[in-house]
Amino acid sequence: MEDKNNNKILISGNEAIAQGAIDAGCRFYAGYPITPQNELTAYMSEHMKQAGGVFIQAESEISAISMVYGASGCGFRAMTSSSSPGVSLKQEGISYIAAAQLPAVIVNMMRGGPGLGNIAPAQSDYFQATKGGGHGDFHCLVLAPSNVQEAYDLMSDAFDLADKYRNPVIILGDGMLGQVMEPLEAKSEKRKAKKFKKPWALTGCKGRPANVVKSFYMADGALEKFNLILQKKYRSMRQKEQRCAVSFISDAKLIIVAYGSMARIAEGAVNTLREQGKKVGLIRPVTLWPFPEKIFKQLTLKNKRLKFLAVEMSYGQMVEDVRLSVSGKASVEFLGRAGGGIPTEEEIIKKIKKIC
Amino acid sequence: MDKIYSHPKSLRNVSTHYCAGCGHSMLHKLVAQVIDELDIREKIIAVAPVGCAVVAYDYWDFDCSESAHGRAMAVATAIKRLRPENIVFTYQGDGDLAAIGTAETLHAANRGENITVIFVNNAIYGMTGGQMAPTTLTGQKTATTINGRDPQSEGYPLKISEILATLKAVKYVERVAVHDAAHIIKTKSAIKEAFLNQINGVGFSLVEVLSPCPTYWGMPPVKAAAWVKDEMTKEFPLGRLK
Ligand SMILES: Cc1ncc(C[n+]2csc(CCOP(=O)(O)OP(=O)(O)O)c2C)c(N)n1
Ligand code: SF4
Numbered sequence: 001m002e003d004k005n006n007n008k009i010l011i012s013g014n015e016a017i018a019q020g021a022i023d024a025g026c027r028f029y030a031g032y033p034i035t036p037q038n039e040l041t042a043y044m045s046e047h048m049k050q051a052g053g054v055f056i057q058a059e060s061e062i063s064a065i066s067m068v069y070g071a072s073g074c075g076f077r078a079m080t081s082s083s084s085p086g087v088s089l090k091q092e093g094i095s096y097i098a099a100a101q102l103p104a105v106i107v108n109m110m111r112g113g114p115g116l117g118n119i120a121p122a123q124s125d126y127f128q129a130t131k132g133g134g135h136g137d138f139h140c141l142v143l144a145p146s147n148v149q150e151a152y153d154l155m156s157d158a159f160d161l162a163d164k165y166r167n168p169v170i171i172l173g174d175g176m177l178g179q180v181m182e183p184l185e186a187k188s189e190k191r192k193a194k195k196f197k198k199p200w201a202l203t204g205c206k207g208r209p210a211n212v213v214k215s216f217y218m219a220d221g222a223l224e225k226f227n228l229i230l231q232k233k234y235r236s237m238r239q240k241e242q243r244c245a246v247s248f249i250s251d252a253k254l255i256i257v258a259y260g261s262m263a264r265i266a267e268g269a270v271n272t273l274r275e276q277g278k279k280v281g282l283i284r285p286v287t288l289w290p291f292p293e294k295i296f297k298q299l300t301l302k303n304k305r306l307k308f309l310a311v312e313m314s315y316g317q318m319v320e321d322v323r324l325s326v327s328g329k330a331s332v333e334f335l336g337r338a339g340g341g342i343p344t345e346e347e348i349i350k351k352i353k354k355i356c
Numbered sequence: 357m358d359k360i361y362s363h364p365k366s367l368r369n370v371s372t373h374y375c376a377g378c379g380h381s382m383l384h385k386l387v388a389q390v391i392d393e394l395d396i397r398e399k400i401i402a403v404a405p406v407g408c409a410v411v412a413y414d415y416w417d418f419d420c421s422e423s424a425h426g427r428a429m430a431v432a433t434a435i436k437r438l439r440p441e442n443i444v445f446t447y448q449g450d451g452d453l454a455a456i457g458t459a460e461t462l463h464a465a466n467r468g469e470n471i472t473v474i475f476v477n478n479a480i481y482g483m484t485g486g487q488m489a490p491t492t493l494t495g496q497k498t499a500t501t502i503n504g505r506d507p508q509s510e511g512y513p514l515k516i517s518e519i520l521a522t523l524k525a526v527k528y529v530e531r532v533a534v535h536d537a538a539h540i541i542k543t544k545s546a547i548k549e550a551f552l553n554q555i556n557g558v559g560f561s562l563v564e565v566l567s568p569c570p571t572y573w574g575m576p577p578v579k580a581a582a583w584v585k586d587e588m589t590k591e592f593p594l595g596r597l598k
Contacts, residue, residue, distance in 0.1 A: 027438070028434060028438060030434065054434070054437045054438055056433065056434070056437070058430065058463075059459050059460070059463040062459075063427065063459065063460050063463065064430075066427035066430035066434075066460070067430050067431065069421075069423070069427075069431055069434075070403070070421065070423075070430065070431035070432065070434035070435045073421045073431070073435070074401060074421075074434075074435045078434070092424050092427075093424065093427070096422075100422070202401045202421055202435065203401075204398050204399045204401060204418075205397065205400075205417075205418050205419050206398035206399075207398075210416075210417050210418050211420075212419070212420050212421075212422075213420070213421040213422060214413065214420075214422040
């Protein structure tokens with residue numbers, strides 16, 4: 001549905017992510033159906049070819065992520081998407097992509113788990129996304145959009161970050177964000193996809209020495225040396241890429257911490273409480289890795305009696321990063337539900353009134 | 357004087373880590389020779405497996421991607437779709453192609469990807485120490501079938517080439533062996549045909565090579581070559597399947 005006057009279209013989160021990726025220069029997508037992200041795969045099947053790219057419905061998530069590995073290795077912007085059980089399968093490939101230092105974007109529209117779980121929105125894959133997921137010492141950059149517009153906008157950042165650091169970037173959304181329809185202001189003047197030089201890409205060795213995309217280091221000490229290079233890169237990301245959105249934090253006595261869809265419900269609670277004169281604020285991490293710890297350090301340094309409440313659609317995953325960030329200098333409470341349960345505005349308000 | 361033999365340009369001048377009498381070293385050379393003869397070295401993107409040939413790129417002098425165990429054809433699929441002007445091939449052992457990667461193998465073949473596959477069947481897992489492979493012969497002793505493969509519990513040797521030959525989208529399947537000079541020459545021409553198919557846009561082509569693993573068969577190289585001829589070819593008859 002298009003509004004001719006202000007260039008807005010009504011679109012689901014899944015489709016906005018797909019269009020955002022295409023506008024960001026993604027030219028390869030491989031996926032395998034799983035609810036609640038099927039609209040993304042379908043959108044790619046319809047639009048990727050028109051954009052001059054390649055769409056493949058793979059035989060499995062493992063195959064899809066391996067295709068992304070191949071696509072990225074030969075120099076193209078590549079993406080796959082799935083939901084929780086499928087993302088578990090992709091961990092093999094994500095580890096290899098991180099190890100081969102390839103740029104790639106992986107979308108996880110989380111659903112209830114563990115196991116087959118259900119198809120209701122949840123945020124229970126936070127640990128998996130931010131603490132490694134696959135084998136080995138590695139990190140993915142993790143971005144968590146909270147509405148359809150941001151989901152679209154973050155895609156070009158995701159591909160730029162992936163190329164800049166030659167690293168996998170995860171978009172961590174959930175079934176709610178994927179399914180909700182909202183107006184989207186697609187860039188009237190499409191943001192030009194940034195061009196990154198890729199001298200390492202496999203293109204055929206004409207006029208240069210052969211390139212190898214690999215992660216195998218057998219020689220004595222070689223793997224440790226390589227791991228140290230990776231660690232240096234992760235430190236640099238930690239320094240430079242922390243992002244969050246904040247509201248009402250300057251005079252707050254209690255700050256809710258919530259990301260993605262959960263942050264929207266939390267925002268409702270903050271607005272209601274503010275109307276009642278309660279000094280409540282909100283921090284919404286946009287990068288989950290690196291976690292925006294700097295803001296917590298600043299705030300706890302200024303206000304020794306500040307309290308935090310982490311609200312999640314999981315049973316206490318992000319709260320661990322909040323606790324690490326305040327490093328004992330503030331009290332951190334937790335409210336969470338999962339498996340189809342979502343903390344409501346009323347529950348949040350009730351919890352806050354109990355705390356202060 | 358005419359030069360009749362020289363070191364292939366596509367093969368680096370380094371010493372090998374493969375065991376004496378191993379088929380991989382012979383096959384690396386054959387692949388390099390074919391690529392030189394077709395003059396496609398600068399267009400090649402190879403996909404190496406997990407297995408003894410994981411470091412194929414230490415020997416070949418052209419662009420190469422590693423892949424996770426069994427996933428080579430998925431990696432190759434993406435590369436060839438995005439870079440149709442390049443020549444893309446996978447090089448895989450039987451553990452890689454016929455066990456952990458069965459799904460990737462079957463589906464890349466069924467999609468008719470215009471790639472070339474070199475499938476090295478040595479009836480065993482070399483790199484991990486001689487365990488049973490899907491292709492291990494009935495009665496063959498391995499680290500995980502110490503009394504010999506028993507079809508009652510381990511099933512029969514898996515005939516991947518026969519299976520793939522039934523697929524409409526598969527254009528060329530041939531089984532060859534590298535146990536003597538005559539068969540090595542045949543192997544080379546099969547590999548050449550598989551690459552030519554890709555160059556001519558014919559489609560999915562696979563060459564299965566029966567290849568010795570003297571180390572984990574527990575045989576000296578000469579005996580291992582004889583075992584390929586006498587035992588392996590009984591279960592896996594040589595020739596064109598498609
Ligand atoms: C996911 C995964 N599982 C297991 C392994 C261990 N592994 C390495 S090589 C190999 C078998 C290789 O056998 P084959 O493909 O026949 O090659 P060969 O070494 O005989 O040439 C296995 C099981 C691995 N690297 N990755
Ligand atoms: S273990 Fe077997 S397959 Fe591996 S290098 Fe030695 S002979 Fe070759």
